Amino acid sequence: MISVKKIAELAKVSPxxxxxxxxxxxxxxxxxxxxxxxxxxKENNYVSNMNxxxxxxxxxxxxxxxxxxxxxxxxxxxxxxxxxxxxxxxEQEVRTAGYFMMLYISAGVEESLRMAAxxxxxxxxxxxxxxxxxxxxxxxxxxxxxxxxxxxxxxxGGPSFYNVGLQDRLGGFMMAGYLARMGHRRxxxxxxxxxxxxxxxxxxxxxxxxxxxxxAPFSAEDYVYISNLPDxxxxxxxxxxxxxxxxxxxxxxxxxxxxxxSLCLFQDKGVRVPQDVSAAGFDDNIFAxxxxxxxxxxxxxxSQKAFFAVRLLIARMRKEPISDxxxxxxxxxxxxxxxxxxxx
Amino acid sequence: MISVKKIAELAKVSPxxxxxxxxxxxxxxxxxxxxxxxxxxKENNYVSNMNxxxxxxxxxxxxxxxxxxxxxxxxxxxxxxxxxxxxxxxEQEVRTAGYFMMLYISAGVEESLRMAAxxxxxxxxxxxxxxxxxxxxxxxxxxxxxxxxxxxxxxxGGPSFYNVGLQDRLGGFMMAGYLARMGHRRxxxxxxxxxxxxxxxxxxxxxxxxxxxxxAPFSAEDYVYISNLPDxxxxxxxxxxxxxxxxxxxxxxxxxxxxxxSLCLFQDKGVRVPQDVSAAGFDDNIFAxxxxxxxxxxxxxxSQKAFFAVRLLIARMRKEPISDxxxxxxxxxxxxxxxxxxxx
DNA sequence: CTGTTAGCGCCTTCAC
DNA sequence: GTGAAGGCGCTAACAG
Numbered sequence: 262m263i264s265v266k267k268i269a270e271l272a273k274v275s276p277x278x279x280x281x282x283x284x285x286x287x288x289x290x291x292x293x294x295x296x297x298x299x300x301x302x303k304e305n306n307y308v309s310n311m312n313x314x315x316x317x318x319x320x321x322x323x324x325x326x327x328x329x330x331x332x333x334x335x336x337x338x339x340x341x342x343x344x345x346x347x348x349x350x351x352e353q354e355v356r357t358a359g360y361f362m363m364l365y366i367s368a369g370v371e372e373s374l375r376m377a378a379x380x381x382x383x384x385x386x387x388x389x390x391x392x393x394x395x396x397x398x399x400x401x402x403x404x405x406x407x408x409x410x411x412x413x414x415x416x417x418g419g420p421s422f423y424n425v426g427l428q429d430r431l432g433g434f435m436m437a438g439y440l441a442r443m444g445h446r447r448x449x450x451x452x453x454x455x456x457x458x459x460x461x462x463x464x465x466x467x468x469x470x471x472x473x474x475x476x477a478p479f480s481a482e483d484y485v486y487i488s489n490l491p492d493x494x495x496x497x498x499x500x501x502x503x504x505x506x507x508x509x510x511x512x513x514x515x516x517x518x519x520x521x522x523s524l525c526l527f528q529d530k531g532v533r534v535p536q537d538v539s540a541a542g543f544d545d546n547i548f549a550x551x552x553x554x555x556x557x558x559x560x561x562x563x564s565q566k567a568f569f570a571v572r573l574l575i576a577r578m579r580k581e582p583i584s585d586x587x588x589x590x591x592x593x594x595x596x597x598x599x600x601x602x603x604x605x
Numbered sequence: 606m607i608s609v610k611k612i613a614e615l616a617k618v619s620p621x622x623x624x625x626x627x628x629x630x631x632x633x634x635x636x637x638x639x640x641x642x643x644x645x646x647k648e649n650n651y652v653s654n655m656n657x658x659x660x661x662x663x664x665x666x667x668x669x670x671x672x673x674x675x676x677x678x679x680x681x682x683x684x685x686x687x688x689x690x691x692x693x694x695x696e697q698e699v700r701t702a703g704y705f706m707m708l709y710i711s712a713g714v715e716e717s718l719r720m721a722a723x724x725x726x727x728x729x730x731x732x733x734x735x736x737x738x739x740x741x742x743x744x745x746x747x748x749x750x751x752x753x754x755x756x757x758x759x760x761x762g763g764p765s766f767y768n769v770g771l772q773d774r775l776g777g778f779m780m781a782g783y784l785a786r787m788g789h790r791r792x793x794x795x796x797x798x799x800x801x802x803x804x805x806x807x808x809x810x811x812x813x814x815x816x817x818x819x820x821a822p823f824s825a826e827d828y829v830y831i832s833n834l835p836d837x838x839x840x841x842x843x844x845x846x847x848x849x850x851x852x853x854x855x856x857x858x859x860x861x862x863x864x865x866x867s868l869c870l871f872q873d874k875g876v877r878v879p880q881d882v883s884a885a886g887f888d889d890n891i892f893a894x895x896x897x898x899x900x901x902x903x904x905x906x907x908s909q910k911a912f913f914a915v916r917l918l919i920a921r922m923r924k925e926p927i928s929d930x931x932x933x934x935x936x937x938x939x940x941x942x943x944x945x946x947x948x949x
Numbered sequence: 950c951t952g953t954t955a956g957c958g959c960c961t962t963c964a965c
Numbered sequence: 966g967t968g969a970a971g972g973c974g975c976t977a978a979c980a981g
Binding site for chain 2: 262306308309310311312313315316321341344345346348349352353356361362363364365366368375376378379380381404405521522525528548550551552553
């Protein structure tokens with residue numbers, strides 16, 4: 262890789278002249294000099310060394326994307342369409358904004374922050390964080406002075422919490438309301454955390470609120486844990502089908518993935534959807550469309566999430582005034598064929 | 606971020622002493638000094654600045670992962686489980702090997718190489734490359750002196766081509782052989798490229814070879830283009846069902862994703878699988894398991910791909926002797942329920 | 950055993 | 966208009 266210094270020698274000028282050319286400061290430069298420098302740059306295929314640049318305190322142009330996925334199933338990360346979707350969308354936004362993306366599938370907050378500091382990362386986007394992670398991130402990012410934006414986090418932690426999320430509670434509310442209007446009274450909410458937190462918690466709470474509003478009770482045992490490990494999930498679901506399924510007329514899954522996966526088992530076991538039981542998902546991703554019957558679900562737009570996350574982060578990096586530090590993107594109900602109309 | 610220099614001041618030693626401590630060269634160091642330096646490092650939360658480090662010619666510790674996905678459908682990249690899977694798997698391998706991963710969804714070879722050079726990337730992993738991309742990459746990587754390893758590329762370009770791929774042709778051969786043994790004689794191969802290249806080409810050739818071996822002809826029109834754009838694919842498939850489906854007893858899709866997606870349409874149109882027509886996929890990912898009927902397919906192991914790609918790359922980076930520069934990972938036949946037995 | 954020095958590539962400031 | 970100088974953080978070579 263050729264350096265500014267070498268280019269300067271070749272063009273018989275000084276390094277600073279070369280630097281000036283590179284940065285477009287050649288208002289009053291002799292045309293001939295300019296031309297010579299430009300040719301040298303071109304012919305030698307000059308690319309600036311980001312390390313040198315960063316060292317001089319000029320911004321690394323790196324945005325780190327950190328995913329705290331270890332608590333989740335290792336298999337999930339490769340399979341979960343959310344992972345690929347959000348990564349792809351973030352990469353595009355980051356690149357379009359003129360930054361580079363460093364991807365780090367967290368081995369813990371501590372590690373992630375070291376990485377970010379080490380590279381003089383200009384900003385950090387964190388996904389998959391629970392409240393405790395958020396706390397640690399914010400504490401650490403403050404110390405290292407790194408702007409950080411979360412995706413899909415829920416955290417009650419003062420003003421330095423910036424997040425791009427979803428109207429999860431409303432989504433849960435809308436779906437459960439729809440189910441209730443379709444005549445369903447006994448509804449279970451199924452997710453892959455023993456004790457739901459974050460988005461799962463919100464979706465469930467929304468569900469609960471809607472049911473209460475419709476005079477249909479929702480109690481603790483109507484929350485069903487179905488594990489993030491496929492094998493264990495199968496086991497749990499088999500048991501659920503045998504012992505508890507008859508209590509419910511509709512199952513509201515925390516994600517399309519879980520719904521689609523469970524529907525496969527149902528089909529194997531001869532449980533017909535929606536004749537025997539109705540099912541609903543959340544996300545409206547490819548799993549909802551590929552499932553048979555196609556899933557009635559709550560739609561969210563992942564590219565939008567990525568777009569706003571990067572935009573918010575860059576605003577923070579530039580210390581621009583920020584009107585809304587906690588963006589909650591809208592959701593909508595998508596009605597397909599997995600919910601039966603029980604009215605009359 | 607605190608620097609070595611500052612630490613040196615605090616511990617009342619020189620920077621090089623601090624550096625020695627950091628790098629474990631304190632064999633004969635006074636215990637008291639060592640302790641003082643260590644405490645200063647700890648208390649001030651020292652993290653080394655990678656830019657400074659790299660500038661001193663000590664390796665950036667960055668491995669760049671470049672995906673040339675633009676030719677594919679933009680939607681696909683977020684949906685295609687291959688994308689998330691390979692990214693996740695690569696990230697894990699890269700991190701485990703002690704490197705950082707920079708992700709770049711290519712805006713072209715030129716751009717990718719500039720990025721890599723700019724960051725003094727130690728190595729590059731490229732996926733989604735056609736032969737022309739490979740050529741450009743190898744030419745450019747040579748100039749910048751960056752070791753590069755491809756994933757799933759096919760390129761006849763001399764010794765500096767390092768690749769981790771699959772026995773694609775064998776996979777095609779195995780599946781078509783299986784179909785033939787099950788009594789199928791009229792088989793179509795469906796993929797999303799007008800003119801198949803790379804893995805699609807190989808899989809199709811394998812298919813053709815097997816069929817010829819079994820005395821079943823496979824001609825140009827038995828290759829069916831089904832677009833990478835979902836809407837266009839639906840249109841094409843509808844037409845295919847109407848006009849050409851009856852000619853075939855089995856459909857061999859280039860990927861599980863395409864198979865699963867097409868099966869949805871078949872179901873909507875009342876085409877029963879495998880009663881009316883058999884279907885087979887390739888990959889054995891979640892789409893194969895979620896499809897109904899579950900897909901008979903060719904299994905590949907994506908984490909293995911990532912593992913070998915990173916291993917091969919690091920071997921190149923270290924200039925270790927390399928016995929096999931073109932790794933072809935094994936495939937196997939997974940029999941499920943989407944292929945009908947036509948014998949007797 | 951520890952400190953001094955120089956240089957990696959870039960950019961900016963200040964002289965000329 | 967152009968050049969020289971200094972500093973960002975780190976490390977290795979060398980000096981003491």
